[in-house]
Amino acid sequence: MAAEKSIGACGLCGQKFTKAGMARHLTSCVGTREGVGAAHPESKSDQHGYHVVVDGPFREYWLHLAVSAKARLADLDAFLRAIWLECCDHLSAFTINGTAYTQSPLRESGDRSMSDRVGTLLSPGLRFSYVYDFGSSTELTLQVVGLLPQPTEKTVLVLARNDPPDIVCTECGQPATSVCAECRWEGTGWLCSACAPDHECGEEMLLPVVNSPRVGVCGYTGQH
Structure with missing residues (x-):
């Protein structure tokens, strides 16, 4: 964060x-x-x-x-x-x-x-x-x-x-666009669009980075 x-x-x-x-x-x-x-x-x-x-x-x-x-x-x-x-x-x-x-x-x-x-x-x-x-x-x-x-x-x-926090990809340092719902608990798993497809947990575990304290939790996407 x-x-x-x-x-x-x-x-x-x-x-x-x-x-x-x-x-x-x-x-x-x-x-x-x-x-x-x-x-x-x-x-x-x-x-x-x-x-x-x-x-x-x-x-x-x-x-x-x-x-x-x-x-x-x-x-x-x-x-x-x-x-x-x-x-x-x-x-x-x-x-x-x-x-x-x-x-x-x-x-x-x-x-x-x-x-x-x-x-x-x-x-x-x-x-x-x-x-x-x-x-x-x-x-x-x-x-x-x-x-x-x-x-x-x-x-x-x-x-x-x-304002939305500046969160960077834990792999390359570019702006993160998604987060792994599993890895986030360890402070990792923030991913840019280029690194996301190669994440070891699979794309099905990824949620969008949104301006909310619930980012990366359950199925929250910020689109309610």
Whole structure:
């Protein structure tokens, strides 16, 4: 994986920043854009949104999101699946303050439903987690870094996203276009289009290199 600092473009103005720099930038940038704005502490709980940072298991992958307080956890689940995760309709769950929120909660387990609204669960400073697929899991960490005064037109909106990492072929150093689902666990198997046909595991083990923390896992191709 890339060792350099991960940067991304602000989805509102196009300027480039690191993940930490983006958080600082967005505190001012969102106040000048239609649909999102500066923090407003007096906003009622159902009349604001949340600035949420999502981190993948590798530091190269991150998202800054605006999430409406009226959104349900199911909306955030569907968004994360669509942008980063969905491959085989696996199960998923959020864990917030020690409580699991799932699509089909079991009453005896104490789990709750993803139909709960975000505005009843989140607050500035809160950290919570999400897992997609309980076999070949992709685990995400989310943090609420602040409030937005009004819900966006969409329940979840991308404020910023990391640029695709510069990943090179482990055989020749050219840009990698595919990865071996088996070899990636050993930190190898990143292949350019020229080296891929000769890979010892066979082309059936290769998946495309995509801008997602689920790259090379299960059957993920980034085309959901």
